[in-house]
Amino acid sequence: MSDQKRLFLVDAYALIFRGYYAFIKNPRINSKGLDTSAIMGFMNSLLDVIKRERPDHLAVCFDKGGSVDRVEMFEAYKANRDATPEAIKLAVPYIYEILKAMHIPIMVKEGFEADDVIGTLSKQAEKEGYKVYMVTPDKDFAQLVSENIFMYKPRFGGGYDIWGVPEVLEKFEITDPLQVIDFLGMMGDSADNIPGLPGVGEKTAKKFLATYGSMENLLANTHELKGKMKEKVEAAKELGILSKQLATIMLDVPVTFDADDFTLDQPDIEKVTELFNELEFRNLLTNFSKTFADENAEKVNSIEDSSDDEPKKSTKKAPPSTEGQFDLFAAPGTGSITDEAIASGFKNIENTNHFYQHINSPLSRKILLQKLLQQKSVCFDTETTGLKALEVELIGISFSFEIGKGFYVSFPEDQDETKTILEEFRPFFEASEIEKIGHNLKYDLKVLSNYNMPVKGNLFDTMIAHYLINPDMRHNMDILAETYLNYQPVSITELIGKKGKNQLSMRVVPINDQTEYAVEDADITLQLKEHFTSELESGNVTKLFNEVELPLVSVLTAMEIEGININTSYLNELSVVLTDDINRLEKNIYEHAGEEFNIASPKQLGIVLFENMKLVDKPKKTKTGQYATGEDILSYLAKDHEIIRNIQEYRQYKKLQSTYVDALPNEVNPKTGRIHTEYMQAVAATGRLSSNNPNLQNIPIRTERGKGVRKAFIPRDENYVLLAADYSQIELRIIAALSEEETMMNAFKNGEDIHASTAAKVFNIPLDEVTREQRSNAKTVNFGIIYGVSAFGLSNQTDLSRSEAKELIDTYYETYPKLKAYMAAQVDFARDHGYVETVLNRRRYLKDINSRNAVVRGAAERNAVNAPIQGSAADIIKLAMINIYKRFEKENFKSKMLLQVHDELVFDAHKDELEIIKPIIKFEMENAFKMSVPLDVEIGIGDNWLEAH
DNA sequence: GACCCCACGTA
DNA sequence: GTACGTGGGGTCA
Numbered sequence: 026m027s028d029q030k031r032l033f034l035v036d037a038y039a040l041i042f043r044g045y046y047a048f049i050k051n052p053r054i055n056s057k058g059l060d061t062s063a064i065m066g067f068m069n070s071l072l073d074v075i076k077r078e079r080p081d082h083l084a085v086c087f088d089k090g091g092s093v094d095r096v097e098m099f100e101a102y103k104a105n106r107d108a109t110p111e112a113i114k115l116a117v118p119y120i121y122e123i124l125k126a127m128h129i130p131i132m133v134k135e136g137f138e139a140d141d142v143i144g145t146l147s148k149q150a151e152k153e154g155y156k157v158y159m160v161t162p163d164k165d166f167a168q169l170v171s172e173n174i175f176m177y178k179p180r181f182g183g184g185y186d187i188w189g190v191p192e193v194l195e196k197f198e199i200t201d202p203l204q205v206i207d208f209l210g211m212m213g214d215s216a217d218n219i220p221g222l223p224g225v226g227e228k229t230a231k232k233f234l235a236t237y238g239s240m241e242n243l244l245a246n247t248h249e250l251k252g253k254m255k256e257k258v259e260a261a262k263e264l265g266i267l268s269k270q271l272a273t274i275m276l277d278v279p280v281t282f283d284a285d286d287f288t289l290d291q292p293d294i295e296k297v298t299e300l301f302n303e304l305e306f307r308n309l310l311t312n313f314s315k316t317f318a319d320e321n322a323e324k325v326n327s328i329e330d331s332s333d334d335e336p337k338k339s340t341k342k343a344p345p346s347t348e349g350q351f352d353l354f355a356a357p358g359t360g361s362i363t364d365e366a367i368a369s370g371f372k373n374i375e376n377t378n379h380f381y382q383h384i385n386s387p388l389s390r391k392i393l394l395q396k397l398l399q400q401k402s403v404c405f406d407t408e409t410t411g412l413k414a415l416e417v418e419l420i421g422i423s424f425s426f427e428i429g430k431g432f433y434v435s436f437p438e439d440q441d442e443t444k445t446i447l448e449e450f451r452p453f454f455e456a457s458e459i460e461k462i463g464h465n466l467k468y469d470l471k472v473l474s475n476y477n478m479p480v481k482g483n484l485f486d487t488m489i490a491h492y493l494i495n496p497d498m499r500h501n502m503d504i505l506a507e508t509y510l511n512y513q514p515v516s517i518t519e520l521i522g523k524k525g526k527n528q529l530s531m532r533v534v535p536i537n538d539q540t541e542y543a544v545e546d547a548d549i550t551l552q553l554k555e556h557f558t559s560e561l562e563s564g565n566v567t568k569l570f571n572e573v574e575l576p577l578v579s580v581l582t583a584m585e586i587e588g589i590n591i592n593t594s595y596l597n598e599l600s601v602v603l604t605d606d607i608n609r610l611e612k613n614i615y616e617h618a619g620e621e622f623n624i625a626s627p628k629q630l631g632i633v634l635f636e637n638m639k640l641v642d643k644p645k646k647t648k649t650g651q652y653a654t655g656e657d658i659l660s661y662l663a664k665d666h667e668i669i670r671n672i673q674e675y676r677q678y679k680k681l682q683s684t685y686v687d688a689l690p691n692e693v694n695p696k697t698g699r700i701h702t703e704y705m706q707a708v709a710a711t712g713r714l715s716s717n718n719p720n721l722q723n724i725p726i727r728t729e730r731g732k733g734v735r736k737a738f739i740p741r742d743e744n745y746v747l748l749a750a751d752y753s754q755i756e757l758r759i760i761a762a763l764s765e766e767e768t769m770m771n772a773f774k775n776g777e778d779i780h781a782s783t784a785a786k787v788f789n790i791p792l793d794e795v796t797r798e799q800r801s802n803a804k805t806v807n808f809g810i811i812y813g814v815s816a817f818g819l820s821n822q823t824d825l826s827r828s829e830a831k832e833l834i835d836t837y838y839e840t841y842p843k844l845k846a847y848m849a850a851q852v853d854f855a856r857d858h859g860y861v862e863t864v865l866n867r868r869r870y871l872k873d874i875n876s877r878n879a880v881v882r883g884a885a886e887r888n889a890v891n892a893p894i895q896g897s898a899a900d901i902i903k904l905a906m907i908n909i910y911k912r913f914e915k916e917n918f919k920s921k922m923l924l925q926v927h928d929e930l931v932f933d934a935h936k937d938e939l940e941i942i943k944p945i946i947k948f949e950m951e952n953a954f955k956m957s958v959p960l961d962v963e964i965g966i967g968d969n970w971l972e973a974h
Numbered sequence: 975g976a977c978c979c980c981a982c983g984t985a
Numbered sequence: 986g987t988a989c990g991t992g993g994g995g996t997c998a
Binding site for chain 1: 975978979980981982983984985
């Protein structure tokens with residue numbers, strides 16, 4: 026029996042960074058807008074260690090002020106690391122607080138890195154007879170490993186790997202752990218900016234070590250090397266020695282290991298609870314409480330266990346580790362982690378009681394239906410053959426109305442039989458008194474519509490609920506389940522594989538797995554609903570949810586099902602013309618350049634223009650170091666160089682052809698002959714819709730050639746025309762009304778040309794003397810205001826110099842003082858509350874509004890101004906859509922609403938109904954929301970979308 | 975094939 | 986300066 030004392034030394038920043046990047050795609054933001062990913066990631070790892078190992082001695086080590094010695098050696102040391110993310114800077118003080126409350130010793134030494142502190146302490150403690158575990162994912166520590174010193178590498182998804190001497194020797198293919206230093210020195214480390222030997226990577230470093238054993242010995246024998254490698258290494262001898270020094274962890278930091286100081290005491294549970302509550306760490310708090318509540322019980326048990334020399338091996342089934350051979354040598358913290366289950370202890374289908382039943386007989390279906398009809402509220406979810414709702418077939422429907430229980434009705438491949446079975450459930454779907462719960466219900470409604478099965482009754486969509494609770498997050502059900510229910514659902518990829526060639530159809534998944542997967546989804550969604558009902562309430566968005574977003578689901582469903590007709594043959598002809606133009610331009614460009622290259626490659630184009638042709642003395646570079654060749658750059662050069670004008674034209678035509686002219690015909694649904702875009706209701710952070718598959722919200726209109734594409738959008742047949750209804754200047758009207766800036770309000774009330782009116786006031790001249798240029802500049806400022814202007818941005822957009830732009834903005838604010846006050850008030854509100862809101866109380870949280878980084882804060886401030894404007898406009902058109910849809914339904918019009926483009930609605934208008942629907946549309950849009958400024962809607966009609974404008 | 979970057983279409 | 990989605994090139998596995 027070994028009673029050797031154990032010391033755990035935790036490398037804080039390594040775990041903090043790792044935690045932060047693990048959540049990078051779905052940062053954990055609490056209701057105050059604080060990004061808690063780093064704190065959560067770190068605490069999960071720390072609690073995991075404590076829970077598993079019950080260490081009696083433990084300390085957490087931080088860097089402070091970087092390594093003075095290493096920077097002296099090599100100025101660039103760690104210089105090319107990105108600045109520490111804001112969220113991490115904010116996280117560290119919290120982590121200190123929590124550690125203090127947990128009574129965990131913190132080790133920092135100004136001017137030294139945590140590596141060095143841990144190294145020094147490890148060696149000291151080893152001498153005093155301790156077994157030392159360095160808790161870190163960083164491979165650099167392998168050099169410290171000895172008989173009594175181990176690396177304790179936390180795994181994603183819980184569990185850990187222990188690296189002792191044998192593991193290190195095997196991983197690095199060396200004979201002594203100290204050779205890790207030579208290894209790192211040879212291959213370098215881009216994250217730490219250790220240069221390494223040029224041309225030497227992992228493979229070569231291992232080979233060198235096998236042959237020469239050390240950096241010094243390699244450098245003494247470079248004559249044995251061959252070719253390019255010989256030249257490179259010989260030229261870099263000094264660099265090699267320096268790299269090795271940089272990679273060496275120091276063992277003489279002025280710190281002293283004192284067993285008493287490092288003893289792990291009982292935490293101040295009250296204080297920790299308070300901190301966790303403040304951070305809104307519900308699951309972590311549970312985890313923490315369990316860890317320390319079990320403390321005494323565990324200690325008794327551990328008498329038997331203490332015969333283990335090594336920490337207990339994990340028995341929990343952890344998800345497949347991402348740390349394979351390759352990952353071992355990846356830069357720390359940069360790996361994008363797909364498995365976010367850092368917190369061990371998610372519930373899942375295996376450890377949670379549930380009763381999910383497959384329903385596959387007439388009798389059982391009948392019983393289920395009767396049950397369903399007795400409910401006030403039922404959650405359902407469809408399983409289908411694919412993702413395109415209007416083209417897929419139904420495979421099954423899951424239902425749940427009681428937590429942990431649910432049913433899965435499966436359907437055969439035969440579509441007639443499927444129809445018959447589905448018909449049995451018509452009483453349920455048409456029952457208007459039963460609430461239907463789902464996650465992304467629009468999809469399910471569309472699938473059911475394929476079988477002519479409309480759904481009635483109130484809806485509750487958990488995806489949209491969460492979109493209102495926090496629009497900046499993503500709303501996948503899996504993530505929501507993990508965040509709010511501490512539950513990790515069966516992953517779809519586990520069932521049918523990764524998307525792409527080898528993906529299976531749900532049809533071939535064994536029926537038991539189908540049932541478990543499908544009912545789990547309905548079960549989880551049901552549970553999320555309970556959760557979100559109160560969260561909507563506390564976010565003050567219940568009304569917005571019930572009266573705008575949920576009714577809109579049905580409206581969008583109808584619009585998507587409707588689709589729009591396009592003139593395919595016209596587009597095909599257009600493509601031929603474009604191809605001719607493109608070929609002609611291509612020839613000209615090659616002639617000017619004196620060489621042939623891929624004009625569509627910005628990389629190649631940049632080299633031709635700026636290296637070979639040297640069109641500019643100091644070409645601008647993009648952030649990745651390539652030459653910038655964007656439209657803004659080219660337009661400066663256009664007047665002097667024909668090749669530039671040709672390139673601009675080439676780009677324009679290529680874009681039109683690839684994105685629209687050639688792509689749109691492929692999007693025509695073979696069954697309906699129409700294009701059915703998909704509106705995303707839970708994507709845009711401001712509350713706007715977005716459109717994809719295909720995106721019909723960015724169809725060209727500005728250029729002559731672009732307008733050609735619009736002509737392809739046509740009415741359904743000769744009895745119809747397209748009707749387009751546009752809000753005129755809705756965002757400016759909103760900002761005028763919200764700021765109560767009377768000058769601007771009056772201009773709108775009097776029906777003035779707002780940009781000319783602005784120009785007259787700003788330049789202090791009569792309205793009829795405003796020049797085109799003045800109006801244009803005023804227009805740019807008007808728009809700039811909405812986006813949060815800067816003099817820099819304005820001067821970029823106009824011919825004005827920076828100082829002229831600044832002067833214009835200043836006069837603008839003098840002309841409209843209340844507007845400026847309103848903008849400042851929005852920013853203040855955001856600082857105080859952490860969010861801003863629209864006229865319908867739609868919120869956007871701005872976590873960076875108090876950031877100490879001026880650039881980051883500036884962006885948040887512009888959002889504080891823009892989000893309420895853009896979002897209120899979105900609110901208003903959504904209201905109008907709902908009201909118009911209701912009227913159209915009620916009147917049973919043949920005319921249909923087809924598209925929404927942020928401030929415009931497009932209709933297939935039956936010629937006989939034109940005069941009836943025109944005033945309805947105009948009225949409903951202009952009166953959707955009452956403000957102190959009138960809304961104005963312009964209606965156009967035509968045989969295609971261009972003419973309708 | 976998956977992913978990022980660049981460029982560019984709209985409001 | 987705000988908000989999106991798509992297509993092609995380039996790179997890596």
